[in-house]
Amino acid sequence: MNAANFLQYIASGTAYTLGVTLIALPLGLLIGLVLALVYVYGGKAGSRSMQAYSIVLRGIPPIVLLFILYFVVSGAINLSPFTAGALALGIVSSAYQMEIIRGAILSVDAGQMMAARAVGLSRLEAIRSVVLPQAFRHAIAPWSNEVAIVIKDSSLVYALGVPEVLRRAQLIGASNQNYLLAYGAAATIYFILVWLANKSLVGLEKRLAIPGSH
Amino acid sequence: MNAVLEILKRFWPDLLAGAGVTLELTLVGLIGGFVLGLALALGRVFGPAWLQKLSNAYVSVFRGTPLLVQLFIIYYGLPSLGLVMDQRMAAYLALGLNSAAYQAEYLRGSLQAIGDTQMMAGRAVGLSKWQTIRFVVLPQALRLVLPSWSNEPIALLKTTAVVFLIAVQDLMAQAKRAATTTYDPISSYIAAALIYLAMVLMLALIFGYLEKKARIPGMEMEKQAY
Amino acid sequence: MDEAILKIRQLRKHYGENLIFHDIDLDVAEGETIVIIGPSGTGKSTLLRCINLLTHADGGEIWLDGQRINAPGVDEDLVRQQIGMVFQNFLLFNHLTALENVKLGLTKVKKMKDAQATQKALSELQRVGLADRAHHYPGQLSGGQQQRVGIARALAMDPRIMLFDEPTSALDPELIGEVLGVMRQLAEEGMTMLCVTHEMGFAREVADKIVFMEKGSIVEQGSPEDLMYRPEHPRTREFLWKITELYGQQQEGAAADSFEAEPAWKPNEDEV
Numbered sequence: 001m002n003a004a005n006f007l008q009y010i011a012s013g014t015a016y017t018l019g020v021t022l023i024a025l026p027l028g029l030l031i032g033l034v035l036a037l038v039y040v041y042g043g044k045a046g047s048r049s050m051q052a053y054s055i056v057l058r059g060i061p062p063i064v065l066l067f068i069l070y071f072v073v074s075g076a077i078n079l080s081p082f083t084a085g086a087l088a089l090g091i092v093s094s095a096y097q098m099e100i101i102r103g104a105i106l107s108v109d110a111g112q113m114m115a116a117r118a119v120g121l122s123r124l125e126a127i128r129s130v131v132l133p134q135a136f137r138h139a140i141a142p143w144s145n146e147v148a149i150v151i152k153d154s155s156l157v158y159a160l161g162v163p164e165v166l167r168r169a170q171l172i173g174a175s176n177q178n179y180l181l182a183y184g185a186a187a188t189i190y191f192i193l194v195w196l197a198n199k200s201l202v203g204l205e206k207r208l209a210i211p212g213s214h
Numbered sequence: 215m216n217a218v219l220e221i222l223k224r225f226w227p228d229l230l231a232g233a234g235v236t237l238e239l240t241l242v243g244l245i246g247g248f249v250l251g252l253a254l255a256l257g258r259v260f261g262p263a264w265l266q267k268l269s270n271a272y273v274s275v276f277r278g279t280p281l282l283v284q285l286f287i288i289y290y291g292l293p294s295l296g297l298v299m300d301q302r303m304a305a306y307l308a309l310g311l312n313s314a315a316y317q318a319e320y321l322r323g324s325l326q327a328i329g330d331t332q333m334m335a336g337r338a339v340g341l342s343k344w345q346t347i348r349f350v351v352l353p354q355a356l357r358l359v360l361p362s363w364s365n366e367p368i369a370l371l372k373t374t375a376v377v378f379l380i381a382v383q384d385l386m387a388q389a390k391r392a393a394t395t396t397y398d399p400i401s402s403y404i405a406a407a408l409i410y411l412a413m414v415l416m417l418a419l420i421f422g423y424l425e426k427k428a429r430i431p432g433m434e435m436e437k438q439a440y
Numbered sequence: 441m442d443e444a445i446l447k448i449r450q451l452r453k454h455y456g457e458n459l460i461f462h463d464i465d466l467d468v469a470e471g472e473t474i475v476i477i478g479p480s481g482t483g484k485s486t487l488l489r490c491i492n493l494l495t496h497a498d499g500g501e502i503w504l505d506g507q508r509i510n511a512p513g514v515d516e517d518l519v520r521q522q523i524g525m526v527f528q529n530f531l532l533f534n535h536l537t538a539l540e541n542v543k544l545g546l547t548k549v550k551k552m553k554d555a556q557a558t559q560k561a562l563s564e565l566q567r568v569g570l571a572d573r574a575h576h577y578p579g580q581l582s583g584g585q586q587q588r589v590g591i592a593r594a595l596a597m598d599p600r601i602m603l604f605d606e607p608t609s610a611l612d613p614e615l616i617g618e619v620l621g622v623m624r625q626l627a628e629e630g631m632t633m634l635c636v637t638h639e640m641g642f643a644r645e646v647a648d649k650i651v652f653m654e655k656g657s658i659v660e661q662g663s664p665e666d667l668m669y670r671p672e673h674p675r676t677r678e679f680l681w682k683i684t685e686l687y688g689q690q691q692e693g694a695a696a697d698s699f700e701a702e703p704a705w706k707p708n709e710d711e712v
Binding site for chain 2: 072180187
């Protein structure tokens with residue numbers, strides 16, 4: 001097998017890697033956002049329950065959660081390992097994203113909420129129009145870190161047999177007895193994906209920066 | 215969750231042994247990672263330009279690729295270069311090299327926070343660069359870094375969970391064995407999850423305590439979540 | 441005498457063990473400007489925040505235009521539309537331009553159409569002299585400019601009464617004048633105002649009534665002439681003397697139209 005086919009085979013796994021990432025991240029964001037609001041604005045019950053959620057989902061290795069959720073989900077509905085794996089990673093990520101968003105909300109000065117209420121905005125409207133837009137900007141940097149983590153964790157679905165980059169590298173490395181090149185190529189692909197993600201998010205942060213802020 | 219308790223009761227010696235391996239992997243990775251990470255951080259902050267670049271590149275590569283891939287390269291790939299090692303050794307190496315990159319970042323942060331001004335003060339008193347680093351900068355930097363660094367032992371513990379994929383007999387490997395024996399993967403892995411959680415909470419308590427003792431009043435660095 | 445717009449009866453507030461203020465009785469008539477003075481930490485700011493229900497008082501009544509606003513079941517957001525507040529730290533919405541800051545209440549709360557809201561917001565910014573900074577962000581404005589935007593933001597809601605919580609305390613000295621100028625203009629236009637401030641010159645020249653609060657209660661109130669030159673209470677006298685000692689030097693170069701009568705309340709030798 002020539003080098004081009006070799007590399008192409010591995011690279012085609014990128015579709016699966018990206019697929020998992022692009023399902024897990026938004027899912028984690030959606031759940032994380034809702035839960036972060038519960039955490040910050042949900043009173044004692046809200047913060048206590050969310051703390052528990054955070055501790056459990058962040059205290060257990062992602063691969064363990066991946067396996068548990070995969071077996072639970074595929075026991076109930078018939079999902080491919082790809083979908084089940086992506087959903088599971090999304091749930092794992094939601095706990096980390098919840099913490100990021102919570103941190104970002106808390107970093108918005110309490111006075112902003114007070115000023116918004118003083119003008120007559122309801123609590124909900126104040127959160128929507130004043131707190132969240134500012135929290136969003138504070139969240140971009142830590143969130144770009146989470147994006148990198150999800151891209152890397154997508155390699156875990158290897159264990160579920162999903163034909164993503166790492167699995168393909170293994171298969172072709174085995175058949176060609178050249179594991180070094182195969183896994184090296186896989187590493188390079190991940191590296192590029194992470195690098196691209198970081199670059200675009202740093203660019204985004206610059207573009208969204210509020211003029212006059214430091 | 216009776217099934218989970220059943221599994222814990224039935225397999226506890228093996229699960230415990232597995233947990234022991236997990237802790238051992240964490241410890242080795244942590245210490246190895248610290249030594250290398252400190253060297254990298256010192257090189258990055260106080261070293262010549264070429265060393266700074268090298269250090270940055272190392273950190274970029276090891277933080278920019280998944281541990282699982284690094285593990286596979288070391289265990290399956292290095293033999294073709296003549297470097298053969300058993301699973302345990304490969305795991306130690308991968309975890310150490312990986313953790314070093316993350317620890318280097320934490321240490322770089324605190325060295326930079328302390329570095330310039332304290333270096334000036336040390337040199338002004340007549341100490342050499344290396345002496346200043348050893349007696350002035352490091353003692354402060356190491357205490358300052360503790361809150362954010364204490365994320366690393368916990369992160370590393372969780373990271374070790376993938377090494378069962380090259381047949382290292384850690385907690386996950388034992389859980390997998392229980393799963394195939396009982397045909398109850400959910401309960402088996404939940405049992406493992408509980409044990410991991412217990413270990414993580416234990417580490418959190420230990421490092422919370424150490425943090426408090428090491429705090430220099432008036433000097434605190436923000437604890438980074440990552 | 442006009443019917444009071446704002447009536448406060450026996451208002452009381454504590455945080456845990458600490459009594460912040462008590463027995464507060466105050467009337468503010470339409471068009472009046474009332475200034476509250478007193479040592480820091482006497483609960484003056486908390487009092488203001490209780491009036492617009494940002495904080496809840498523990499006892500007593502607050503009446504706005506004949507309706508009790510601190511009763512349970514009252515729509516607090518609706519109440520806050522009628523009370524404007526200006527903060528010591530400006531608290532402008534950092535992510536919005538000056539214009540957007542002023543517009544936010546109009547579009548989200550009063551549900552105005554965008555064009556209408558923009559027009560109203562621009563006219564309020566004009567009123568405080570900042571129409572040309574409409575598209576600047578708070579980070580691009582000086583402290584005095586930010587505070588004036590804060591005033592415009594509160595005015596845009598057409599409130600019945602404006603509350604000012606130490607509006608110039610966070611400003612560099614040379615910026616204080618532009619804010620006090622706007623406040624004075626508002627008072628002359630007939631706005632009902634309740635101000636907590638240390639600016640004694642402003643109090644003396646603009647206030648209809650000055651209230652002296654200390655240790656959580658009202659010690660004395662009266663017209664500027666009565667309170668500042670013929671205070672009845674020894675504590676009032678003591679406070680005013682301390683203030684003039686601090687501010688006395690600054691009064692030396694005061695504008696020509698404010699009079700510099702020698703205060704008649706210097707403490708006697710045997711009192712100090």
